[in-house]
Amino acid sequence: AQKVTQAQTEISVVEKEDVTLDCVYETRDTTYYLFWYKQPPSGELVFLIRRNSFDEQNEISGRYSWNFQKSTSSFNFTITASQVVDSAVYFCALSEAGNQFYFGTGTSLTVIP
Amino acid sequence: NAGVTQTPKFQVLKTGQSMTLQCAQDMNHEYMSWYRQDPGMGLRLIHYSVGAGITDQGEVPNGYNVSRSTTEDFPLRLLSAAPSQTSVYFCASRTYRARGYTFGSGTRLTVV
Numbered sequence: 001a002q003k004v005t006q007a008q009t010e011i012s013v014v015e016k017e018d019v020t021l022d023c024v025y026e027t028r029d030t031t032y033y034l035f036w037y038k039q040p041p042s043g044e045l046v047f048l049i050r051r052n053s054f055d056e057q058n059e060i061s062g063r064y065s066w067n068f069q070k071s072t073s074s075f076n077f078t079i080t081a082s083q084v085v086d087s088a089v090y091f092c093a094l095s096e097a098g099n100q101f102y103f104g105t106g107t108s109l110t111v112i113p
Numbered sequence: 114n115a116g117v118t119q120t121p122k123f124q125v126l127k128t129g130q131s132m133t134l135q136c137a138q139d140m141n142h143e144y145m146s147w148y149r150q151d152p153g154m155g156l157r158l159i160h161y162s163v164g165a166g167i168t169d170q171g172e173v174p175n176g177y178n179v180s181r182s183t184t185e186d187f188p189l190r191l192l193s194a195a196p197s198q199t200s201v202y203f204c205a206s207r208t209y210r211a212r213g214y215t216f217g218s219g220t221r222l223t224v225v
Contacts, residue, residue: 009153035213045156045203045216091155100171101146101214103155 003027004094006104013082014112021077021107023092029053034068034075035093039106045091051075082111116140119204119217126194126224134189134220136204144207145187146171146214147179149200156203162187194224 005024013019025034036048049059051068059066063080079086092104120135138145146161148171158171162181176198178190187206191198201221205214 004155006155037213037216043201044218045205045214047213047215050213093156100158100161101156103148103157105153105155 002104003102004092004104006090006092006107008107009105010108010110012110012112015084016081018078018080019082019109021079021090021092021109023075023077023104025073025075025092025094025102027073027094027096029096031097033095035095035101036066036075036077037091037093037103038088039091040088048077079109082109084111084113087111117204117206117215117217119202119220121220122218123221124223126191126222128194128196128224130194132191132194134191134202134204134222136187136189136217137185138187138204138206138215139185140206140208140215141184142206142208142215143184144209144214145181146205147177147187147189148203148205149173149198150203150219151200159189159202191222196224198222199224 003026032053034051038046056068065078067076087110089106089108091106094102117138143164147159148156150156157173159177160179162168165181165184168179201219203219204217207214
Protein backbone atom coordinates (compact mmCIF):
# COMPACT_ATOMS: atom_id res chain seq x y z
CA ALA A 1 0.00 0.00 0.00
CA GLN A 2 1.19 3.49 -0.76
CA LYS A 3 2.35 5.31 2.34
CA VAL A 4 1.98 8.67 0.64
CA THR A 5 -0.76 9.33 -1.88
CA GLN A 6 -0.90 12.32 -4.13
CA ALA A 7 -4.06 11.69 -6.07
CA GLN A 8 -3.67 14.71 -8.35
CA THR A 9 -1.29 13.74 -11.11
CA GLU A 10 -1.50 17.02 -13.03
CA ILE A 11 -3.08 20.38 -12.26
CA SER A 12 -3.32 23.44 -14.49
CA VAL A 13 -4.33 26.83 -13.18
CA VAL A 14 -4.33 30.31 -14.59
CA GLU A 15 -1.88 32.74 -13.08
CA LYS A 16 -3.11 34.42 -9.88
CA GLU A 17 -5.49 31.60 -9.06
CA ASP A 18 -5.10 29.73 -5.78
CA VAL A 19 -4.31 26.03 -5.96
CA THR A 20 -4.22 23.27 -3.37
CA LEU A 21 -2.12 20.15 -3.72
CA ASP A 22 -3.40 17.19 -1.75
CA CYS A 23 -1.32 14.72 0.21
CA VAL A 24 -2.64 11.79 2.23
CA TYR A 25 -0.31 9.60 4.23
CA GLU A 26 -0.45 6.33 6.09
CA THR A 27 1.58 5.40 9.15
CA ARG A 28 1.23 3.53 12.41
CA ASP A 29 4.02 5.48 14.08
CA THR A 30 3.12 8.19 16.57
CA THR A 31 6.26 10.13 15.72
CA TYR A 32 6.77 10.96 12.09
CA TYR A 33 7.64 13.83 9.81
CA LEU A 34 5.98 15.14 6.69
CA PHE A 35 7.69 17.07 3.94
CA TRP A 36 7.01 18.90 0.73
CA TYR A 37 9.62 19.19 -2.01
CA LYS A 38 9.50 21.17 -5.26
CA GLN A 39 11.08 19.93 -8.47
CA PRO A 40 11.20 22.70 -11.09
CA PRO A 41 11.80 21.94 -14.78
CA SER A 42 15.55 22.16 -14.17
CA GLY A 43 15.26 18.91 -12.22
CA GLU A 44 16.69 19.64 -8.80
CA LEU A 45 14.72 18.86 -5.66
CA VAL A 46 14.10 21.80 -3.38
CA PHE A 47 13.06 21.36 0.24
CA LEU A 48 9.99 23.43 1.15
CA ILE A 49 8.80 22.39 4.59
CA ARG A 50 8.98 19.78 7.32
CA ARG A 51 6.26 19.10 9.86
CA ASN A 52 6.46 16.76 12.83
CA SER A 53 3.50 14.72 13.98
CA PHE A 54 3.11 16.65 17.22
CA ASP A 55 2.68 20.03 15.60
CA GLU A 56 -0.63 20.48 13.84
CA GLN A 57 -0.36 24.22 13.53
CA ASN A 58 -0.85 25.41 10.02
CA GLU A 59 2.12 27.20 8.55
CA ILE A 60 2.29 30.10 6.15
CA SER A 61 5.34 31.24 4.26
CA GLY A 62 4.62 34.03 1.85
CA ARG A 63 2.23 32.68 -0.78
CA TYR A 64 2.66 29.11 0.48
CA SER A 65 0.62 27.56 3.25
CA TRP A 66 0.31 24.07 4.63
CA ASN A 67 -2.63 22.44 6.35
CA PHE A 68 -1.78 19.42 8.52
CA GLN A 69 -4.73 17.40 9.81
CA LYS A 70 -3.94 14.22 11.71
CA SER A 71 -7.62 13.29 11.87
CA THR A 72 -7.69 12.82 8.11
CA SER A 73 -3.97 11.96 7.69
CA SER A 74 -3.56 14.81 5.29
CA PHE A 75 -0.88 17.42 4.71
CA ASN A 76 -2.14 19.71 1.97
CA PHE A 77 -0.21 22.50 0.32
CA THR A 78 -1.82 25.68 -0.96
CA ILE A 79 -0.25 28.24 -3.25
CA THR A 80 -2.03 31.58 -3.18
CA ALA A 81 -2.01 33.85 -6.23
CA SER A 82 -0.04 31.36 -8.29
CA GLN A 83 2.75 32.51 -10.57
CA VAL A 84 4.36 30.97 -13.62
CA VAL A 85 7.49 30.28 -11.55
CA ASP A 86 5.41 27.94 -9.39
CA SER A 87 5.18 25.52 -12.31
CA ALA A 88 6.91 22.39 -11.10
CA VAL A 89 6.35 18.91 -9.80
CA TYR A 90 5.61 18.87 -6.09
CA PHE A 91 6.34 15.86 -3.92
CA CYS A 92 4.94 15.08 -0.52
CA ALA A 93 7.04 12.75 1.66
CA LEU A 94 6.76 10.89 4.94
CA SER A 95 9.58 9.93 7.28
CA GLU A 96 8.95 7.45 10.06
CA ALA A 97 11.43 6.32 12.69
CA GLY A 98 14.69 5.57 10.98
CA ASN A 99 16.06 6.91 7.79
CA GLN A 100 13.56 5.97 5.14
CA PHE A 101 11.60 8.63 3.37
CA TYR A 102 8.50 7.64 1.45
CA PHE A 103 7.66 9.91 -1.44
CA GLY A 104 4.37 10.34 -3.17
CA THR A 105 4.22 10.09 -6.93
CA GLY A 106 4.14 13.84 -7.31
CA THR A 107 1.73 16.44 -8.65
CA SER A 108 2.71 18.32 -11.76
CA LEU A 109 1.53 21.91 -11.52
CA THR A 110 1.33 24.11 -14.58
CA VAL A 111 0.57 27.78 -14.11
CA ILE A 112 -0.68 29.34 -17.32
CA PRO A 113 0.14 33.01 -17.84
CA ASN B 114 30.61 24.74 -2.93
CA ALA B 115 28.80 23.21 -0.01
CA GLY B 116 26.20 20.64 -0.87
CA VAL B 117 25.77 17.27 -2.50
CA THR B 118 27.74 16.67 -5.67
CA GLN B 119 26.78 13.95 -8.11
CA THR B 120 28.78 12.84 -11.10
CA PRO B 121 28.23 12.27 -13.92
CA LYS B 122 25.15 14.30 -14.83
CA PHE B 123 24.37 12.15 -17.85
CA GLN B 124 25.43 8.64 -18.80
CA VAL B 125 24.53 6.13 -21.50
CA LEU B 126 25.40 2.50 -20.87
CA LYS B 127 25.03 -0.65 -22.87
CA THR B 128 23.20 -3.57 -21.33
CA GLY B 129 25.58 -5.57 -19.18
CA GLN B 130 28.06 -2.80 -18.55
CA SER B 131 28.90 -1.75 -15.03
CA MET B 132 29.50 1.71 -13.68
CA THR B 133 29.64 3.75 -10.51
CA LEU B 134 27.61 6.87 -9.82
CA GLN B 135 29.55 9.14 -7.53
CA CYS B 136 28.08 11.12 -4.66
CA ALA B 137 29.98 13.37 -2.29
CA GLN B 138 28.86 15.80 0.40
CA ASP B 139 30.95 18.26 2.35
CA MET B 140 28.47 19.05 5.12
CA ASN B 141 29.52 16.24 7.47
CA HIS B 142 26.06 14.70 7.20
CA GLU B 143 25.55 11.32 8.82
CA TYR B 144 22.73 10.11 6.61
CA MET B 145 23.10 9.53 2.88
CA SER B 146 20.69 7.90 0.48
CA TRP B 147 20.23 7.00 -3.16
CA TYR B 148 16.87 7.36 -4.87
CA ARG B 149 15.70 6.69 -8.35
CA GLN B 150 12.97 8.70 -9.99
CA ASP B 151 10.78 7.20 -12.67
CA PRO B 152 7.73 8.74 -14.35
CA GLY B 153 4.60 8.21 -12.27
CA MET B 154 6.54 6.46 -9.51
CA GLY B 155 7.88 9.30 -7.44
CA LEU B 156 11.24 8.73 -5.79
CA ARG B 157 12.07 5.27 -4.56
CA LEU B 158 14.83 4.50 -2.09
CA ILE B 159 17.58 2.21 -3.37
CA HIS B 160 20.10 2.12 -0.52
CA TYR B 161 20.91 4.28 2.43
CA SER B 162 23.59 4.77 5.04
CA VAL B 163 23.39 6.16 8.57
CA GLY B 164 27.13 6.59 8.90
CA ALA B 165 30.50 5.48 7.63
CA GLY B 166 30.69 1.71 7.42
CA ILE B 167 26.92 1.23 7.71
CA THR B 168 24.60 0.66 4.75
CA ASP B 169 21.19 -0.85 4.31
CA GLN B 170 18.74 -1.67 1.57
CA GLY B 171 15.81 0.46 0.62
CA GLU B 172 12.74 -0.31 -1.43
CA VAL B 173 14.43 -1.21 -4.74
CA PRO B 174 17.99 -2.46 -4.03
CA ASN B 175 18.33 -5.21 -6.63
CA GLY B 176 21.06 -4.63 -9.16
CA TYR B 177 22.80 -1.99 -7.09
CA ASN B 178 25.62 -2.00 -4.54
CA VAL B 179 26.79 0.73 -2.20
CA SER B 180 29.57 1.29 0.28
CA ARG B 181 30.32 4.06 2.76
CA SER B 182 33.99 4.06 3.58
CA THR B 183 34.02 7.75 4.51
CA THR B 184 31.42 10.19 5.79
CA GLU B 185 31.73 12.23 2.60
CA ASP B 186 31.30 9.65 -0.14
CA PHE B 187 28.50 7.26 -0.99
CA PRO B 188 28.99 5.70 -4.45
CA LEU B 189 26.29 3.65 -6.13
CA ARG B 190 27.44 0.75 -8.30
CA LEU B 191 25.44 -0.80 -11.07
CA LEU B 192 26.77 -4.31 -11.42
CA SER B 193 25.33 -5.27 -14.81
CA ALA B 194 23.19 -2.53 -16.29
CA ALA B 195 19.73 -3.37 -17.57
CA PRO B 196 17.25 -1.21 -19.51
CA SER B 197 14.99 -1.26 -16.42
CA GLN B 198 17.65 0.80 -14.67
CA THR B 199 17.12 3.70 -17.04
CA SER B 200 16.15 6.44 -14.63
CA VAL B 201 17.17 9.64 -12.92
CA TYR B 202 19.23 8.96 -9.81
CA PHE B 203 19.38 11.31 -6.87
CA CYS B 204 21.78 11.22 -3.99
CA ALA B 205 20.73 12.95 -0.78
CA SER B 206 22.19 13.66 2.61
CA ARG B 207 21.11 15.07 5.95
CA THR B 208 22.16 15.30 9.55
CA TYR B 209 20.31 13.40 12.22
CA ARG B 210 18.32 16.44 13.25
CA ALA B 211 18.00 18.08 9.85
CA ARG B 212 14.74 19.52 8.64
CA GLY B 213 15.04 17.65 5.39
CA TYR B 214 17.32 16.08 2.90
CA THR B 215 19.67 18.02 0.67
CA PHE B 216 19.57 16.50 -2.78
CA GLY B 217 22.20 16.39 -5.47
CA SER B 218 21.34 17.61 -8.94
CA GLY B 219 20.74 14.11 -10.25
CA THR B 220 22.27 11.71 -12.76
CA ARG B 221 20.25 10.84 -15.84
CA LEU B 222 21.14 7.28 -16.81
CA THR B 223 20.05 5.57 -20.00
CA VAL B 224 20.69 1.87 -20.56
CA VAL B 225 20.37 0.72 -24.15
